[in-house]
Amino acid sequence: MAGIKDVAAHAGVSVATVSRVLNDSPRVSEKTRDKVQAAVRALRYRPNAVARSLRTEATQTLGLIIGDILNPFFAVLARAVEDEARAAGYTVVIGNADERPEQQDHYVRTLLEQQVDGLLICPTAEATPLVEDCVRSGSPVVFLDRTLPGLEVPSVRADGTAAIHDLVRHIQRLGRRRIAFISGPELLSTGRERTRAFHEAMRACGLEVPGEYVEAGDFQEASGRAITARFLDLPEPPEVIFAGDNLMALGALDEIRARGLRIPDDVALASFDDVAWFLHLDPPITAIAQPAEELGRRAVRVLLDRVEGHPVESVVLPARLVIRRSCGETESK
Amino acid sequence: MAGIKDVAAHAGVSVATVSRVLNDSPRVSEKTRDKVQAAVRALRYRPNAVARSLRTEATQTLGLIIGDILNPFFAVLARAVEDEARAAGYTVVIGNADERPEQQDHYVRTLLEQQVDGLLICPTAEATPLVEDCVRSGSPVVFLDRTLPGLEVPSVRADGTAAIHDLVRHIQRLGRRRIAFISGPELLSTGRERTRAFHEAMRACGLEVPGEYVEAGDFQEASGRAITARFLDLPEPPEVIFAGDNLMALGALDEIRARGLRIPDDVALASFDDVAWFLHLDPPITAIAQPAEELGRRAVRVLLDRVEGHPVESVVLPARLVIRRSCGETESK
DNA sequence: AGAGATCATGTAATCGTTTCCATACACTCC
DNA sequence: GGAGTGTATGGAAACGATTACATGATCTCT
Numbered sequence: 001m002a003g004i005k006d007v008a009a010h011a012g013v014s015v016a017t018v019s020r021v022l023n024d025s026p027r028v029s030e031k032t033r034d035k036v037q038a039a040v041r042a043l044r045y046r047p048n049a050v051a052r053s054l055r056t057e058a059t060q061t062l063g064l065i066i067g068d069i070l071n072p073f074f075a076v077l078a079r080a081v082e083d084e085a086r087a088a089g090y091t092v093v094i095g096n097a098d099e100r101p102e103q104q105d106h107y108v109r110t111l112l113e114q115q116v117d118g119l120l121i122c123p124t125a126e127a128t129p130l131v132e133d134c135v136r137s138g139s140p141v142v143f144l145d146r147t148l149p150g151l152e153v154p155s156v157r158a159d160g161t162a163a164i165h166d167l168v169r170h171i172q173r174l175g176r177r178r179i180a181f182i183s184g185p186e187l188l189s190t191g192r193e194r195t196r197a198f199h200e201a202m203r204a205c206g207l208e209v210p211g212e213y214v215e216a217g218d219f220q221e222a223s224g225r226a227i228t229a230r231f232l233d234l235p236e237p238p239e240v241i242f243a244g245d246n247l248m249a250l251g252a253l254d255e256i257r258a259r260g261l262r263i264p265d266d267v268a269l270a271s272f273d274d275v276a277w278f279l280h281l282d283p284p285i286t287a288i289a290q291p292a293e294e295l296g297r298r299a300v301r302v303l304l305d306r307v308e309g310h311p312v313e314s315v316v317l318p319a320r321l322v323i324r325r326s327c328g329e330t331e332s333k
Numbered sequence: 334m335a336g337i338k339d340v341a342a343h344a345g346v347s348v349a350t351v352s353r354v355l356n357d358s359p360r361v362s363e364k365t366r367d368k369v370q371a372a373v374r375a376l377r378y379r380p381n382a383v384a385r386s387l388r389t390e391a392t393q394t395l396g397l398i399i400g401d402i403l404n405p406f407f408a409v410l411a412r413a414v415e416d417e418a419r420a421a422g423y424t425v426v427i428g429n430a431d432e433r434p435e436q437q438d439h440y441v442r443t444l445l446e447q448q449v450d451g452l453l454i455c456p457t458a459e460a461t462p463l464v465e466d467c468v469r470s471g472s473p474v475v476f477l478d479r480t481l482p483g484l485e486v487p488s489v490r491a492d493g494t495a496a497i498h499d500l501v502r503h504i505q506r507l508g509r510r511r512i513a514f515i516s517g518p519e520l521l522s523t524g525r526e527r528t529r530a531f532h533e534a535m536r537a538c539g540l541e542v543p544g545e546y547v548e549a550g551d552f553q554e555a556s557g558r559a560i561t562a563r564f565l566d567l568p569e570p571p572e573v574i575f576a577g578d579n580l581m582a583l584g585a586l587d588e589i590r591a592r593g594l595r596i597p598d599d600v601a602l603a604s605f606d607d608v609a610w611f612l613h614l615d616p617p618i619t620a621i622a623q624p625a626e627e628l629g630r631r632a633v634r635v636l637l638d639r640v641e642g643h644p645v646e647s648v649v650l651p652a653r654l655v656i657r658r659s660c661g662e663t664e665s666k
Numbered sequence: 667a668g669a670g671a672t673c674a675t676g677t678a679a680t681c682g683t684t685t686c687c688a689t690a691c692a693c694t695c696c
Numbered sequence: 697g698g699a700g701t702g703t704a705t706g707g708a709a710a711c712g713a714t715t716a717c718a719t720g721a722t723c724t725c726t
Binding site: 046048051061078083092096250282 | 377379380381382383384386387392394401402403405408409411412415416419424425426427429439442443445446447448466470583586587590610613614615
Binding site for chain 1: 681682683684685
């Protein structure tokens with residue numbers, strides 16, 4: 001593979017000059033610039049980013065660690081992160097933690113060794129020693145979607161509190177009161193936050209939440225289905241089932257269908273997380289949409305600000321209620 | 334950041350020895366090994382992969398260029414590639430070409446500069462000069478899902494021919510004959526192949542294919558919807574609409590629903606590509622499933638064989654028909 | 667006991683860039 | 697015309713690891 005030396009020889013100049021041309025430094029005469037560029041083309045020279053990074057101590061690369069690329073929410077996030085990063089001249093390396101702390105650690109370690117310029121993490125469960133370490137040692141890290149308590153790390157996330165209030169009020173106006181919630185894992189900040197918001201909203205609307213009406217799943221399809229089954233088997237089953245994320249909503253949907261119940265007539269369904277195909281279901285599912293693209297973009301901007309040493313602040317964007325038909329026909333205004 | 338030199342100083346040995354311990358070379362005494370490892374822990378030393386790569390000329394990184402991470406088919410592919418690569422000690426950098434040749438080129442260039450050890454490409458449209466160049470210059474490239482004619486590159490893909498035959502026969506047995514096909518772009522090998530297989534299958538079953546019953550979309554939702562509209566406006570509309578990929582099937586579904594038609598009673602629907610939520614639709618969609626995980630895994634294995642200089646062969650795996658209810662109730666056996 | 671083999675360790679070159687500093691040449695100005 | 701000021705270029709030292717080769721110590725065998 002041709003190197004900068006070969007280009008220099010071919011153009012009859014020194015490597016320093018070639019390097020200057022490549023990084024279009026101003027101090028190069030028109031003539032030599034042309035000679036060098038001709039040599040570059042002739043030899044099909046391609047700069048070696050590894051060598052460059054070693055010297056400049058910057059890789060123009062960001063790391064992104066997410067729960068699971070197969071979850072549409074994360075896919076959208078990843079896509080947005082990549083687009084924004086590319087626009088800023090960065091490449092993104094995505095790591096799939098698969099919601100397992102040890103695999104998350106694997107990626108943190110690998111990405112740090114690869115000398116990424118910054119790291120975006122959607123943290124799984126509690127902080128691991130490695131993550132704490134790397135935060136403490138000052139690596140530029142930004143948390144995305146989720147946060148970890150007790151760590152001084154800027155984060156970019158959505159707040160669903162208001163939207164959950166809106167949802168409960170919407171349901172109440174449609175004349176239903178018995179709402180059950182499939183909550184997320186207590187270990188995740190998003191799980192905790194949604195559960196708290198649900199209770200608050202119910203109280204604010206003057207609605208009861210019996211203990212059996214809230215059960216924690218693991219954000220995966222199977223748990224959504226199992227919990228829905230238990231809800232429906234209750235002596236007094238709920239009129240509405242609200243799932244804490246899109247995968248558990250899917251599980252709930254399956255269970256409801258399997259029992260031959262109709263949505264929304266027999267039981268209504270709503271979900272946290274909006275995904276493209278909710279719109280295509282029959283009936284379309286009422287959901288709380290997180291601004292996923294915006295989250296991804298903002299996260300990159302915050303991270304790059306950190307990398308450049310600017311002071312940064314956490315970002316919280318509101319989620320919003322998207323009313324469709326799965327909780328009943330919308331009241332006319 | 335502590336380097337190998339600091340570790341050496343701390344342990345009272347030379348950098349060579351530290352390096353040997355790190356790469357667990359056998360020629361190190363038990364005692365020094367312990368000393369070095371202690372120093373590594375004490376200093377929280379983390380090897381610099383950039384420096385290592387420069388010296389060893391290997392980055393332990395693979396590049397993967399796909400059409401769009403938001404398409405569930407590619408998401409599954411990406412996930413499988415990553416899993417298999419990680420198992421082999423490699424990291425994967427994913428590039429979203431967004432089905433645009435120039436963006437594909439951007440990633441090819443960037444990934445080559447980053448010195449990836451191998452490149453997996455799902456090529457968009459025709460070969461660009463850059464891709465041809467890089468293939469000709471012997472970079473280890475493997476095509477995934479799609480191929481490019483005229484280039485000597487091993488590929489890993491699924492063949493849907495047999496499954497499309499099965500589908501047509503299935504539909505015929507259910508008593509329908511007028512099948513329309515939303516085909517993919519002529520520029521993509523997958524588009525061409527599916528169209529050819531559809532025609533063959535129809536002929537083999539003795540069914541007619543009027544010219545108006547085949548129209549090419551772009552593998553995106555909107556085109557699926559528009560083409561479906563035209564099909565349904567035909568004087569003699571089809572009894573079955575077969576979409577060439579999952580996104581166009583979604584578009585078709587929307588158009589059918591928007592007209593208040595019932596599936597499968599008024600018109601049946603089938604899709605190439607199976608995605609998780611087809612199962613959750615009402616009715617569940619009959620589809621042709623590609624072995625996406627297997628494709629991803631095999632692609633990595635073929636690529637790594639190439640990287641290691643072994644002779645490799647292209648892989649073709651069969652797609653298979655998954656019968657659900659969107660074409661009518663299955664005949665009892 | 668001395669030659670030769672074996673083993674642990676160290677010295678220094680190297681990978682392909684960037685960049686600091688020196689240099690040489692051409693101006694301008696008094 | 698010599699001092700001063702730019703400007704284009706080159707030489708060579710980094711960056712942080714790996715590794716060929718050298719070295720000195722210890723062991724084995726006759």
